Structures are given as C-alpha cells and as structure tokens.
Amino acid sequence: MLTRLIPHPFLSLTLILVWIGLVNKFTLGNLILGTAFGLIIPMLTAAYWPNRPSIARPLKIAEYVLIVLWDIIVANVQVAMIILFKRETEIRSQWIPIPLELTSAEAITVLAGTITMTPGTVSAMLSADGGSILVHCLHTDDPDAIRDEIKSRYERRLLEIFP
Amino acid sequence: MNIVAEILISLALVVSGIFGFVGSYGLIKLKDSVQRLHAPTKATTLGVGGVLIASMIFFYAKTGQVSIHELLITLFLFLTAPITANFIAKTYLARNVEENDVPECMGEYGWSVYCDPPETSSDSSRG
Numbered sequence: 001m002l003t004r005l006i007p008h009p010f011l012s013l014t015l016i017l018v019w020i021g022l023v024n025k026f027t028l029g030n031l032i033l034g035t036a037f038g039l040i041i042p043m044l045t046a047a048y049w050p051n052r053p054s055i056a057r058p059l060k061i062a063e064y065v066l067i068v069l070w071d072i073i074v075a076n077v078q079v080a081m082i083i084l085f086k087r088e089t090e091i092r093s094q095w096i097p098i099p100l101e102l103t104s105a106e107a108i109t110v111l112a113g114t115i116t117m118t119p120g121t122v123s124a125m126l127s128a129d130g131g132s133i134l135v136h137c138l139h140t141d142d143p144d145a146i147r148d149e150i151k152s153r154y155e156r157r158l159l160e161i162f163p
Numbered sequence: 164m165n166i167v168a169e170i171l172i173s174l175a176l177v178v179s180g181i182f183g184f185v186g187s188y189g190l191i192k193l194k195d196s197v198q199r200l201h202a203p204t205k206a207t208t209l210g211v212g213g214v215l216i217a218s219m220i221f222f223y224a225k226t227g228q229v230s231i232h233e234l235l236i237t238l239f240l241f242l243t244a245p246i247t248a249n250f251i252a253k254t255y256l257a258r259n260v261e262e263n264d265v266p267e268c269m270g271e272y273g274w275s276v277y278c279d280p281p282e283t284s285s286d287s288s289r290g
Contacts, residue, residue: 018235018238020231021231021232021234021235022232022235024230024231024232025228072205072208072209073209075205075208076182076205076208076209077209079189079201079202079205080181080182080185080186083185083186083188083189083192083193083202084185084188088192088193088194091193091194091198093197093198095265095266096266097265097266097267097268112245112249113241113242113245113246114245115245116204116244116245116248116249117204117205117208117241117244117245120201120205122197122200122201122204122248122249122252123245123248123249123252124197124249124252124253124256125249125252125253125256125274125275125276126274126275127268127272127273127274127275127278128272128273128274128275128278128279129272131268131272132268134265134266134268134274136197136200136201136252138198138201
C-alpha cells in the first residue's frame, strides 16, 4: 500500500523540499501543498521512469555531495591557475577513456556530471554500449592517475549508492 | 546591517568577480572548443556561487530570514551545466574530430558518436 502510494520516496521528498524552497517560506500551507505535489507528480510520471535504480545507502549521498562540493572549489582554483599562468603551448590536453563498472543510466549520469564539475576534466561521450566514458582533460601529464582517481574517488562511492 | 556582514558580502562578491573574469578570459585564451569548455563549466561555478553566497548573507543580515532560493539556483546550475557541456563536447566530436583521433574504446563497442548501439534489448538500462 505504501509503496503504491509513494512509488518514489526520494522524488517525493525532493519535490517537497524544492517546493518549500521555491516559495521561500516555511508554513503549514506550503508544506501541505508541497506534499500534494510530492505525491501527485511521481504518480503521474511513474511511466517515464522504467528500470528505476534502488538507492542502497542514502547517507552515502550526503558524503558524496560534500566531497564533490569540495572538489568543485578545488577545481575552480586549479582551472583558474591553468588559465592565468600557463602559456598556451604548455597546456597539454588529453582524451582519457575510462571503463565503467556502473550500469544504471542514473548512476552514469551522476558520474558524468561529477566529472564535468571537478578538476580539469569534462566528460565528452559514452561508448555505444555505455561501458566506458571518454573524458577530456585540460592539462595532465599522467592520464592514468586521473583515471584511477575518478574510479576510486567517485565511481567507488557511486557503486555503494547505486548497487 | 553590521560591519561583519558587509565585509563578508564584499569578500564573496570580489571572489566571484575574479572567478567570473578568469572564466571569461579563458574563453579568449584557450585554443580549441573542448579546452574552452573547461573555463565556463568550472571557473564560473565559483563565480556564480560567490554571488549567491553574498545574496544569502545580505538577506539574512537585512531581514533575519534564511533565503533558500540561492540554494535552488545552485542545484539547478549543477544539473544543467554538465549537460550543456556534454552536448557541446559531443557536437564538437561529431563535427571536428575523427574517430582515429580519440583513444580507442576499451569495450566491445566503439564510442557512441561514431558507432551504433548494440541491438539487444536486455541492455536497455544502460545509458
């Protein structure tokens, strides 16, 4: 009964929080309206979410978000330094292929987004079967180190969240 | 508004201004499209972030209420920026880069811009 009423608890929770954020004021009325949206929208859109992955360890998400936020700040400073202080000829860009262990589309999307937001890398495309991802690195001398860092720092954590 | 809040707001605005400038300067300086992609996807995140933090401090100091809109702007920015970057990168690859110029894919199938996806339906959960 509960799973039929709330098919996507995380989507419902996100919708409620975003609604309260949008009206920018926490009142009972807003909470009720937000809850209504949180219940109705997942029901109406359930057909568009086939093969939805289950999230195994919700607390890991908080850890992941904090790590990514910190990395984004570091990435900003690193890229700014490269832009300001490296001569054009000294910037050695490389394409790096990374084999993926993640299988669900949602997890790969999160990983690709993370790669784009973090130090010196942009995710460019997937392989045709979704088994590897091509990453463009702004400046590196050691592509293997970048690959290992992405795999150990982000993919390992995502594997725990999306088993 | 007290002096501490004003100093914090100015600091956040100056930091965001610097990073916004560096991001735009990167667009001129870097030499091809994929390199230029790095400048707006990263350097400007902190640029926008700084303005949003300044805005939050300002409204908290002025009205005493925490404003959540800025967090939502951050959320939407983090959702949209990588997707835009991915579209631009794919378009660049399709138009300007030959299949031989990028490193070979380690799996059975080639890169999605150049090769067709496998036809099996059992793999539908993959991106």
